[in-house]
Amino acid sequence: MSNHYKFECSSCETEYSPSPSLIECEICDSPLNIKYLPTHYSGGDNTSLEIPLPLNSQSELFSLGEGNTPTVNLTNTSALLDVNLLAKNESQNPTGSFKDRGTSILISCLLKFGIKEIVEDSSGNAGSSISAYSAAAGIKAHIFAPETAPPPKISQIKVYGATHHSTPGSRDKVTESARKYAVKHNLIYASHNLSPYFIEGTKSFGYELLSDTSHTFPTDIVIPVGNGSLYIGVYKALTELISYKLITQLPRMHFIQAESVKPIASAVYNQKWNNKMVLQTKAGGIAVGSPPRLNQVINVMKVSGGECDTVHEEEITNWQLELARTEGIYCEPTSAAAFAGTSKMIKSGKIRKGSTVLVPITGSGLKDTSPV
Amino acid sequence: MSNHYKFECSSCETEYSPSPSLIECEICDSPLNIKYLPTHYSGGDNTSLEIPLPLNSQSELFSLGEGNTPTVNLTNTSALLDVNLLAKNESQNPTGSFKDRGTSILISCLLKFGIKEIVEDSSGNAGSSISAYSAAAGIKAHIFAPETAPPPKISQIKVYGATHHSTPGSRDKVTESARKYAVKHNLIYASHNLSPYFIEGTKSFGYELLSDTSHTFPTDIVIPVGNGSLYIGVYKALTELISYKLITQLPRMHFIQAESVKPIASAVYNQKWNNKMVLQTKAGGIAVGSPPRLNQVINVMKVSGGECDTVHEEEITNWQLELARTEGIYCEPTSAAAFAGTSKMIKSGKIRKGSTVLVPITGSGLKDTSPV
Numbered sequence: 001m002s003n004h005y006k007f008e009c010s011s012c013e014t015e016y017s018p019s020p021s022l023i024e025c026e027i028c029d030s031p032l033n034i035k036y037l038p039t040h041y042s043g044g045d046n047t048s049l050e051i052p053l054p055l056n057s058q059s060e061l062f063s064l065g066e067g068n069t070p071t072v073n074l075t076n077t078s079a080l081l082d083v084n085l086l087a088k089n090e091s092q093n094p095t096g097s098f099k100d101r102g103t104s105i106l107i108s109c110l111l112k113f114g115i116k117e118i119v120e121d122s123s124g125n126a127g128s129s130i131s132a133y134s135a136a137a138g139i140k141a142h143i144f145a146p147e148t149a150p151p152p153k154i155s156q157i158k159v160y161g162a163t164h165h166s167t168p169g170s171r172d173k174v175t176e177s178a179r180k181y182a183v184k185h186n187l188i189y190a191s192h193n194l195s196p197y198f199i200e201g202t203k204s205f206g207y208e209l210l211s212d213t214s215h216t217f218p219t220d221i222v223i224p225v226g227n228g229s230l231y232i233g234v235y236k237a238l239t240e241l242i243s244y245k246l247i248t249q250l251p252r253m254h255f256i257q258a259e260s261v262k263p264i265a266s267a268v269y270n271q272k273w274n275n276k277m278v279l280q281t282k283a284g285g286i287a288v289g290s291p292p293r294l295n296q297v298i299n300v301m302k303v304s305g306g307e308c309d310t311v312h313e314e315e316i317t318n319w320q321l322e323l324a325r326t327e328g329i330y331c332e333p334t335s336a337a338a339f340a341g342t343s344k345m346i347k348s349g350k351i352r353k354g355s356t357v358l359v360p361i362t363g364s365g366l367k368d369t370s371p372v
Numbered sequence: 373m374s375n376h377y378k379f380e381c382s383s384c385e386t387e388y389s390p391s392p393s394l395i396e397c398e399i400c401d402s403p404l405n406i407k408y409l410p411t412h413y414s415g416g417d418n419t420s421l422e423i424p425l426p427l428n429s430q431s432e433l434f435s436l437g438e439g440n441t442p443t444v445n446l447t448n449t450s451a452l453l454d455v456n457l458l459a460k461n462e463s464q465n466p467t468g469s470f471k472d473r474g475t476s477i478l479i480s481c482l483l484k485f486g487i488k489e490i491v492e493d494s495s496g497n498a499g500s501s502i503s504a505y506s507a508a509a510g511i512k513a514h515i516f517a518p519e520t521a522p523p524p525k526i527s528q529i530k531v532y533g534a535t536h537h538s539t540p541g542s543r544d545k546v547t548e549s550a551r552k553y554a555v556k557h558n559l560i561y562a563s564h565n566l567s568p569y570f571i572e573g574t575k576s577f578g579y580e581l582l583s584d585t586s587h588t589f590p591t592d593i594v595i596p597v598g599n600g601s602l603y604i605g606v607y608k609a610l611t612e613l614i615s616y617k618l619i620t621q622l623p624r625m626h627f628i629q630a631e632s633v634k635p636i637a638s639a640v641y642n643q644k645w646n647n648k649m650v651l652q653t654k655a656g657g658i659a660v661g662s663p664p665r666l667n668q669v670i671n672v673m674k675v676s677g678g679e680c681d682t683v684h685e686e687e688i689t690n691w692q693l694e695l696a697r698t699e700g701i702y703c704e705p706t707s708a709a710a711f712a713g714t715s716k717m718i719k720s721g722k723i724r725k726g727s728t729v730l731v732p733i734t735g736s737g738l739k740d741t742s743p744v
Contacts, residue, residue, distance in 0.1 A: 064700050065444045065461055070437025076508070089437055092464045094701070096738060136448070136700035152524070155742035161697040325533035328436050328508035329466070366468060366738040370527035 005054050007196055008035040010296050018054070020113040023194040024292075031292045032196045051207055052240060054109055054200055062108040062137055066093045066100035067204050071212035071358070076326040077339075081346050084216060084356040087329060088205065090363065095156065097285075097332075097363030098205060098230055099129035102192055105201030107133040110190060115139060118190035121178035123171060123226075123284040124153030125332075125363050126192040131162035142187070144178035146171055149284065150368045170278055172289050193227040194292060202230050206237025209358065210246060218251045218358035220306075220351050224338040225255040225264060226286035228297040230360065235300040251358075253304040254351065255297060256341030258283045262310045263290060264297050282316050282369075285334030285362060307350040315340040320371050330365035338362070377426050379568055380407040382668050390426070392485040395566040396664075403664045404568045423579055424612060426481055426572055434480040434509055438465045438472035439576050443584035443730070448698040449711075453718050456588060456728040459701060460577065462735065467528065469657075469704075469735030470577060470602055471501040474564055477573030479505040482562060487511060490562035493550035495543060495598075495656040496525030497704075497735050498564040503534035514559070516550035518543055521656065522740045542650055544661050565599040566664060574602050578609025581730065582618060590623045590730035592678075592723050596710040597627040597636060598658035600669040602732065607672040623730075625676040626723065627669060628713030630655045634682045635662065636669050654688050654741075657706030657734060679722040687712040692743050702737035710734070 007016040011030035016022055018034075025032060036052045055061060069092045074085040090098035103126070110118065120130045121144040134141035141162040145154060146169075157164050165181070167174045175191075182189035192198045209217065223231045231253065241247045257265045260281035266273035275289040291297070301308060320336035323329045331339075338359050345351040365371070379388040383402035388394055390406075397404060408424045427433060441464045446457040462470035475498070482490065492502045493516040506513035513534040517526060518541075529536050537553070539546045547563075554561035564570045581589065595603045603625065613619045629637045632653035638645035647661040663669070673680060692708035695701045703711075710731050717723040737743070 063444075065442025065464065068440065068442070070440070070466075072435075072437045076510075089466060092437065092466065094442075094461060094464065096468075096736065132696075132700035132702070134700075135697050138448075152738055152742070155744055156702060156738065158744045159693065159696045159702050159737065159742065160700055321531065324504075324531045325507050328504035328506075328532055330504070330528060330531050364468065364736075364738065365531065366524055366528065366736065370524070370531065372527055372530045 005034050005036045007032040010293070020110055020115055020188050023189060023191060031194055031296070034196045034200055051203065053105060054197060060108055060112060061104065062111055062133065063104050064094040064100065064133060064136060066104050068208065069093060071209070074327050077323070081343055082353040083346060083351065086213065086216070086218060086356065086358045087361050088212065088358060089329065089361040090205070091331065091361050095129045095132045096367050097125040097129060098202065098360060099126045099192065101204050102198035102201035102229055102233070103129040103133045106190060106192065106195055106197040107137050107139065109197045110139065110188065111137055115188050118142070118188045119178050119182040120144070120190050120192065121174045122192065123287060124149045124157070124367065125285055128153055128156035128160070130190065130192065131157045131160040134162060135160040142181065144174050144181070146174050152367050156367065170275065170289060171287050172275060192229060198229055199233045199236065202233025203237035203240070205230065205360070206234040207241070210241065213358070216356050217247060219355045220252045220254060220357045222254045222256060222338050222342045222345070222357060222359045224283065224286050224334050224362060225257060225297055226288035227291045228255070228293045230362065231255055231300060232293060232296050235304065250304050253300055253306040254345060255301060255306070255308045256338045257308070257310050258286055258316070258337055259310045259312050261287045261289060263288070264294050265308050265310050267294060268298060268301070268308050282313055282333035283337045284368070285332065286337065307345060309341045309344050309350065311337050311340040311344065317371055319343070320365065324365070329361055331361045332363040332365050332368045335360065335362040377406050377408045379404040382665070392482055392487055392560050395561060395563060403566055403668070406568045406572055423575065425477060426569060432480055432484060433476065434483055434505065435476050436466040436472065436505060436508060438476050440580065441465065443581070446699045449695070453715055454725040455718060455723065458585065458588070458590060458728065458730040459733050460584065460730060461701065461733040462577070463703065463733050467501045467504045468739050469497040469501060470574065470732060471498045471564065473576050474570035474573035474601055474605070475501040475505045478562060478564065478567055478569040479509050479511065481569045482511065482560065483509055487560050490514070490560045491550050491554040492516070492562050492564065493546045494564065495659060496521045496529070496739065497657055500525055500528035500532070502562065502564065503529045503532040506534060507532040514553065516546050516553070518546050524739050528739065542647065542661060543659050544647060564601060570601055571605045571608065574605025575609035575612070577602065577732070578606040579613070582613065585730070588728050589619060591727045592624045592626060592729045594626045594628060594710050594714045594717070594729060594731045596655065596658050596706050596734060597629060597669055598660035599663045600627070600665045602734065603627055604665060604668050604672060607676065622676050625672055625678040626717060627673060627678070627680045628710045629680070629682050630658055630688070630709055631682045631684050633659045633661060635660070636666050637680050637682050639666060640670060640673070640680050654685055654705035655709045656740070657704065658709065679717060681713045681716050681722065683709050683712040683716065689743055691715070692737065696737070701733055703733045704735040704737055704740045707732065707734040
């Protein structure tokens with residue numbers, strides 16, 4: 001296996017040799033990150049940017065054509081909100097969400113380890129993504145999803161041939177069921193929330209901002225956060241770009257949660273939160289009551305000078321329709337939550353007028369229950 | 373307006389000044405094409421390819437980030453069929469189908485003419501595409517769709533805010549209703565099947581094959597054809613590339629129709645066909661009983677040395693699942709028809725073993741009724 005990186009605990013910094021079955025620190029149970037050996041990467045030049053990845057060469061990359069999504073200028077909404085609003089449309093990935101970036105690297109690494117069968121839990125997007133890539137890679141996948149997941153996402157998981165385990169109870173119960181199943185059947189638990197490989201894949205979103213926006217590099221990035229795999233991945237990419245001197249300033253990184261499920265926002269504002277307070281939300285992609293990377297998310301927000309906010313269910317639906325009707329973009333509710341939050345943060349002054357604000361279209365509206 | 377192109381009848385070659393309301397030859401009723409003035413285009417160089425378009429500059433392009441879709445190598449299916457099989461994944465367009473390429477140019481030109489309200493008819497993909505681009509462009513759209521169109525496509529048309537006219541009867545009846553409505557209300561009939569602008573947009577698919585496949589330029593291209601807007605657009609692009617000496621040989625261009633709706637294949641094989649023979653097909657995108665560009669499609673097939681074939685309903689579903697389960701690609705039934713046809717043509721020898729065959733994923737399976 002590769003020797004150019006290690007696993008490192010995100011909390012106590014204990015280091016480990018990479019392993020597909022290791023997803024938490026054996027000492028403090030915190031999630032793990034990938035740490036590259038110093039001086040291994042130089043950043044390449046402007047024409048061939050070198051992205052640090054847990055792969056030895058491009059030929060090890062297992063891809064279905066993910067990434068290289070367009071960034072579009074939302075001119076009508078920019079005028080409305082008095083900012084320069086950009087959307088990077090991640091619904092234009094192979095399975096219709098940004099998860100394909102993380103899945104590509106996760107599956108690439110699992111193939112290197114010779115893994116043939118995996119277990120994963122998901123509200124739907126990661127599940128369908130892992131189901132698709134596993135099918136193409138010849139890996140048998142067991143996907144645990146909440147029984148309340150939207151029918152199009154469930155169909156998508158099944159159409160790729162994964163075994164679908166419909167699971168009652170909260171999103172956290174689904175995780176618990178998946179972990180138990182993996183232990184019982186001695187299978188790899190390929191959690192997109194915990195595997196350190198997944199975040200290495202979402203980094204490409206951050207790298208692409210360099211070529212996407214050229215003269216209007218965002219001053220602010222607003223991301224809907226459940227577990228934070230995109231939020232943390234983009235932050236990691238931006239810090240790498242700074243270390244290569246390809247950008248000089250870290251954009252302010254803000255995050256949005258649903259009012260119905262707000263463990264991280266509650267922690268930021270020292271508000272009471274526990275799992276029993278979870279309510280149903282349309283934004284299924286961020287309905288995570290106990291996010292394992294909570295501390296990492298808050299750290300990114302603080303280091304980048306960002307803020308956070310929460311949004312109500314009707315704001316989510318309003319913004320989903322607003323974007324479709326004024327910008328021609330049909331996003332999933334999870335993504336609409338970020339736009340609703342952006343609007344709130346501009347009104348409250350958390351984001352300054354005139355800023356260049358980038359928000360991801362995290363997934364396609366076609367994958368969720370129709371709002372009309 | 374521009375003076376670097378004219379409209380030209382695809383049959384009698386009568387020329388006309390461009391107009392948004394002119395969609396058929398006033399003499400022989402045949403569809404119109406765009407004809408660029410000689411020597412206007414040189415093809416640019418390898419780094420900045422110049423595509424002839426009915427626009428005066430890049431700034432006139434109205435885009436939601438369409439195109440630049442990935443071409444992926446279907447290694448598992450290649451081994452099965454004994455060819456080098458490539459798929460260009462058009463589901464990775466803003467509204468989930470290749471139609472966005474045509475719509476982008478059509479709407480760009482309608483904006484130049486100052487058009488504010490349009491009528492269109494569609495089995496769903498073009499309707500949702502035109503609904504999205506119209507919303508962003510501030511154009512009011514009336515979309516006529518068959519009442520049997522898949523629910524996700526109807527939702528998508530409506531979510532962008534277009535007025536949806538659910539229409540009973542055959543696909544051709546839907547066209548008739550749309551045309552009557554446009555005449556009655558004195559609106560522009562922005563038909564993706566008839567407007568000469570639409571095909572200019574689908575050309576970009578053909579141009580991208582140059583950079584997509586580099587060392588494996590396809591010897592054969594197989595496209596599902598209803599009206600042929602992609603088939604004709606790709607052919608036009610390839611002939612332009614030949615005129616610029618950027619490719620030396622035209623790939624063989626094959627087309628596939630559903631056995632249930634086969635007006636063009638019937639014409640090729642001198643079989644009886646009339647509109648009353650139309651049967652229900654899952655491949656809604658090619659369910660066109662009286663295609664206005666029938667002669668153009670047959671001409672492309674003959675000039676390129678291509679062939680055609682038809683496929684049964686069960687072959688369509690089998691290939692939709694086959695691609696999902698072996699390649700991780702969830703395509704719409706219309707696209708699956710092309711893969712089913714490709715398989716047949718390889719078995720019958722119409723396509724030679726060892727060929728490099730490119731097939732488009734014309735749209736996302738998420739937009740259609742689920743096969744599971």
